[in-house]
Amino acid sequence: METTVTIVLIPGLLCDASIWxxxxxxxxxxxxxxxxxxxxxxxxxxxxxxxxxxxQGPLAVVGHSMGARVALEMVRLAPERIERLALLDTGAxxxxxxxxxxxxxxxxxxRREGMAALADRWLPPMVHEARTGDAALMEPLRxxxxxxTADQHDRQIRALLGRPNAREHLxxxxxxxxxxxxxxxxxxxxxxHEEIAAAIPGARLVIIxxxxxxxxxxxxxxxxxxxLAWLDMESPMTxxxxxxxxxFDRERQRRGYRINKMAMGLSKPENRExxxxxxxxxxxxxxxxxDEKKAVMSRDWREMVRLGGNLFFILKISAVDPxxxxxxxxxxxxxxxxxxxxxxxxxx
Amino acid sequence: MAKLIGGLGTSHVPSIAAALDKxxxxxxxxxxxxxxxxxxxxxxxxxxxxxxxxxxxxxxxSFFLDRVPTFAVGCAEEYKPVDEGWxxxxxxxxxxxxxxxxxxxxxxxxxxxxxxxxxxxxxDHGIQVPMELFWGRPAAWxxxxxxxxxxxxxxxxxxxxxxxxxxxxxxxxxxxxxxxxRFVVVGTGGLSHQLQGxxxxxxxxxxDRAFLRDIAAxxxxxxxxxxxxxxxxxxxxxxxxxxxLVMRGCMDEAVKVLHTHYFVPASMTGAGMIVLENEAxxxxxxxA
Numbered sequence: 001m002e003t004t005v006t007i008v009l010i011p012g013l014l015c016d017a018s019i020w021x022x023x024x025x026x027x028x029x030x031x032x033x034x035x036x037x038x039x040x041x042x043x044x045x046x047x048x049x050x051x052x053x054x055x056q057g058p059l060a061v062v063g064h065s066m067g068a069r070v071a072l073e074m075v076r077l078a079p080e081r082i083e084r085l086a087l088l089d090t091g092a093x094x095x096x097x098x099x100x101x102x103x104x105x106x107x108x109x110x111r112r113e114g115m116a117a118l119a120d121r122w123l124p125p126m127v128h129e130a131r132t133g134d135a136a137l138m139e140p141l142r143x144x145x146x147x148x149t150a151d152q153h154d155r156q157i158r159a160l161l162g163r164p165n166a167r168e169h170l171x172x173x174x175x176x177x178x179x180x181x182x183x184x185x186x187x188x189x190x191x192x193h194e195e196i197a198a199a200i201p202g203a204r205l206v207i208i209x210x211x212x213x214x215x216x217x218x219x220x221x222x223x224x225x226x227x228l229a230w231l232d233m234e235s236p237m238t239x240x241x242x243x244x245x246x247x248f249d250r251e252r253q254r255r256g257y258r259i260n261k262m263a264m265g266l267s268k269p270e271n272r273e274x275x276x277x278x279x280x281x282x283x284x285x286x287x288x289x290x291d292e293k294k295a296v297m298s299r300d301w302r303e304m305v306r307l308g309g310n311l312f313f314i315l316k317i318s319a320v321d322p323x324x325x326x327x328x329x330x331x332x333x334x335x336x337x338x339x340x341x342x343x344x345x346x347x348x
Numbered sequence: 349m350a351k352l353i354g355g356l357g358t359s360h361v362p363s364i365a366a367a368l369d370k371x372x373x374x375x376x377x378x379x380x381x382x383x384x385x386x387x388x389x390x391x392x393x394x395x396x397x398x399x400x401x402x403x404x405x406x407x408x409x410s411f412f413l414d415r416v417p418t419f420a421v422g423c424a425e426e427y428k429p430v431d432e433g434w435x436x437x438x439x440x441x442x443x444x445x446x447x448x449x450x451x452x453x454x455x456x457x458x459x460x461x462x463x464x465x466x467x468x469x470x471x472d473h474g475i476q477v478p479m480e481l482f483w484g485r486p487a488a489w490x491x492x493x494x495x496x497x498x499x500x501x502x503x504x505x506x507x508x509x510x511x512x513x514x515x516x517x518x519x520x521x522x523x524x525x526x527x528x529x530r531f532v533v534v535g536t537g538g539l540s541h542q543l544q545g546x547x548x549x550x551x552x553x554x555x556d557r558a559f560l561r562d563i564a565a566x567x568x569x570x571x572x573x574x575x576x577x578x579x580x581x582x583x584x585x586x587x588x589x590x591x592x593l594v595m596r597g598c599m600d601e602a603v604k605v606l607h608t609h610y611f612v613p614a615s616m617t618g619a620g621m622i623v624l625e626n627e628a629x630x631x632x633x634x635x636a
Contacts, residue, residue, distance in 0.1 A: 240545070241576065242547075242576065242579055243546075243547065244545045244546035244547035245545050245583075245584050246545040247584060248501055248502050249503040250503065253413055253502055253503075257413060261412065264408060264413075266433050267409060267431050267433050272433070302546075305544050305545060310501065311543040311585075312407040312501060312543075313408045315433070315543075316432070318433075319432070319433030319434045325543070325615060326615070326616060328543075329543065329548035329549045329616055330549070332544070332545060332548040333546055333549055334546065335549075340549055344548075344549030344550065345551060345612075345613040346551070346553075346612065346613065
């Protein structure tokens with residue numbers, strides 16, 4: 001039933017698994033982690049297809065820079081498989097005027113003078129200005145660029161120049177989405193991420209402090225913390241577009257199926273008797289989780305609703321253990337019953 | 349052909365039934381609410397409908413989440429009160445109008461509405477309360493019923509405009525039904541209320557009063573609102589108000605408002621009623 005989610009980390013231009021070292025260590029505690037390899041393809045779409053093929057089932061996709069563009073393409077190709085999405089230091093716009101010429105300079109440099117020369121030219125603007133001389137940061141990055149080849153660079157630049165315009169698809173993204181950016185990212189600035197986050201329903205924007213474009217290695221702890229929080233982020237559908245109004249949508253009703261089925265059972269007299277006689281045994285019949293059992297047994301209506309319970313079903317508990325609907329309302333509103341009647345319902 | 353003699357709208361709050369069962373009708377909390385329905389009851393007595401088509405939603409009583417029809421039509425001989433957890437209420441069962449129900453199902457499908465067909469189904473307060481509010485507590489109901497169930501609980505719920513279109517097809521079905529029976533259409537649910545979440549207890553009397561005006565005078569506006577807008581204006585459960593659009597879609601563009609009533613709160617709900625007749629009079633009426 002519940003299929004395991006695989007976390008996919010996608011590095012950017014000239015990057016490889018080494019930039020995700022800290023994140024892999026932390027995230028693999030939570031779910032299987034794989035790192036994509038974008039060194040062989042020459043289009044964003046091909047990169048997306050290959051990355052989708054890395055694992056079966058639902059994916060939690062984290063992309064950095066060009067890797068985030070690949071992540072966006074994955075959402076476009078297979079939205080049903082992307083359970084959640086994290087976009088780090090990236091952009092959604094298509095190729096800009098003059099971009100080809102600027103990038104060609106670096107392609108030529110790599111061909112003419114080699115990858116070490118490319119690293120010297122390309123890397124410093126990618127990190128926080130104050131850290132260009134920080135050997136502990138820069139040396140591993142240099143080594144990484146040198147592991148790549150001029151051909152790979154060439155292919156990846158072609159992929160970037162031919163990238164799709166992801167902007168028009170942002171508003172259709174329906175999964176929990178994190179947009180994160182180094183505050184001092186000079187390559188893909190904060191404002192660009194504000195626009196992306198604004199266009200994706202329910203997206204969360206996180207600013208990584210004291211970081212340039214290479215946030216996963218410049219501030220690994222901040223990035224990891226943002227990703228761990230993102231793994232627990234609720235779906236925008238569940239995260240109530242209308243404040244404090246949990247619509248009984250796909251996610252909620254799937255989440256709450258057991259609890260609602262248990263409550264639906266109370267429309268039979270024999271089940272009401274069973275519930276009264278041994279509540280926990282009755283709940284166990286419906287395989288309620290520990291959290292669900294606790295919420296029901298403590299008559300925590302707010303928590304029952306949070307766990308996907310729908311009032312029309314769980315109200316049947318009040319047929320066995322009487323409580324007024326207005327008390328259930330007051331509990332969810334976090335108000336005293338009198339105040340609830342007066343302030344919400346206008347009772348004198 | 350059958351005659352459409354009027355359209356009724358009303359809330360179907362379960363606490364209304366509980367108040368009746370507990371004999372609270374004439375208590376200070378409830379009397380003003382129930383008294384407001386007297387003109388509606390008088391209209392029903394005078395108009396003597398033979399068949400009531402009642403549009404309502406099941407509240408997790410006859411349908412569980414294992415199968416959720418967007419639209420369902422009752423085609424049963426009889427509909428008994430369902431056990432909602434407190435035991436079935438002691439009210440008479442409703443007699444069905446089987447022949448018309450099947451005619452309605454045929455007409456719906458021919459007009460590209462494909463409902464679930466229910467030949468054995470109990471019914472909850474969604475239909476019980478409107479029947480009691482307009483017909484009182486008789487020993488036997490003097491009217492046959494055709495229940496139309498609309499899913500307004502589990503998303504995706506239908507579009508308000510779809511409810512309106514359903515009403516238009518219902519009108520076709522009544523007008524093409526070979527019978528001299530007199531039909532009334534009852535849209536139920538609402539008005540504003542919210543049972544779930546931290547906004548529980550939300551009521552919006554201003555929007556409710558506007559709805560009671562617009563449902564007669566400007567129903568197209570109500571049919572064009574999004575589902576989300578219904579939830580914003582009327583609360584998560586108040587979105588069921590869109591079921592009044594089935595009734596209104598069944599009526600002529602020009603209607604007379606004979607009675608309205610609004611009372612807040614009935615339990616946690618802004619409760620209301622409307623009685624409409626077509627300006628042009630009953631349809632299918634023989635020339636006087």
